Amino acid sequence: MNALNTTRVPPHTQSSARQNPDPAVATLLAVAFEVPDGGLDHRVDLAAVALRPAGERYTLVGSLHCVLHAGMSAALIGERCCLPLDQVRERTPVAVALTVLEGYLTAPPYLLVTHQAPALGAVIARHAGACPALNAAHLVDITVLARRLLGERCPPNLPSLAAQLGVTTAPRSTRTAMDAALTGALYAHLHRIHHGRAQANADARPTRPVSNERTGHPQISGIARAGQEVRHGQAA
Structure with a gap:
């Protein structure tokens, strides 16, 4: 039986032929699939699941689950996947599933994330x-x-990695x-770990005083009110 539960990903940025992988801009599309013994x-x-960046966090904006097999009739697949018959006939289940997913991607750029990158890319x-x-x-x-972020402490599979990092999600069917x-x-x-490390490195980086071009003496780059203490280039 085909199980399909989709939410259209609403527009976020103007459509563009060139994708921008910047995590602060792109909609995150996390994909997983099961490869049966007979092949896709x-x-x-x-x-x-589609997640949209909102500052340092992500908000769920769409989801899809599609199960298809070769024994299903073209009419049934077309009805359940909301596709015309010419996009279903003589096509493999995985080709149809990708077409279904593609139909919801109307506002690039997207960042495609998976734990099966070689297989999904192929x-x-x-x-x-x-x-x-x-x-x-x-x-x-x-x-x-x-x-890259955790080094040798990185577990080999998703459940173990999630358990180590304390990441949980609501149960799925x-x-x-x-x-x-x-x-x-x-x-x-x-992403939050990486952002936190980058921010910590930026805060720890020493600042260089701005020199007066004519005298060569260091100059204060900002002005603090009288009696206000200045720390790390900011008024306290």
Whole structure:
């Protein structure tokens, strides 16, 4: 049975052919899928959540869960996926699922995050003509990102990584839906870690006094009111 629960991702930025992977601008699209023994051409279970940056945090703005198999009729797939028959006939389940997901991506740029980056990248490249927005999105491997930030302390799988970082999400009905939600939550958490370290490094970086070009004497770059103490270049 096909389970489909989608929320259209509302516009955030003007559409552009070139994707901007800047996390402060791009909508985060966390994707997970299950590869069955027969391969994705026979069955696909794909889940995705869309998260929008709001300062240092992310807000859920859309979700999708699509389960298709080769035994389903084109008419049934078209009805449940809201696709015309010409986009369903003679197409594999994974091709149809990517088309469904593509239909909700109306406001690039997107940052595509997954714990299955090599497999997802290969599938998207194979069907690039049917999913140009997905193909143009910047792909991030959540496990590689975690390893860069955590080093050898990085666990090998999503549940262990989430447990180590204290990241939790609401229960989901399937493993793929849970993996997609967990991937999004982990990226948001790792992004905050990176932002905090970058801010700490910036605060620790010594400031250089501004010299007067004519006298060569250091000058105060800001003016404080009388009796006000100045620390680290800011009035206390």
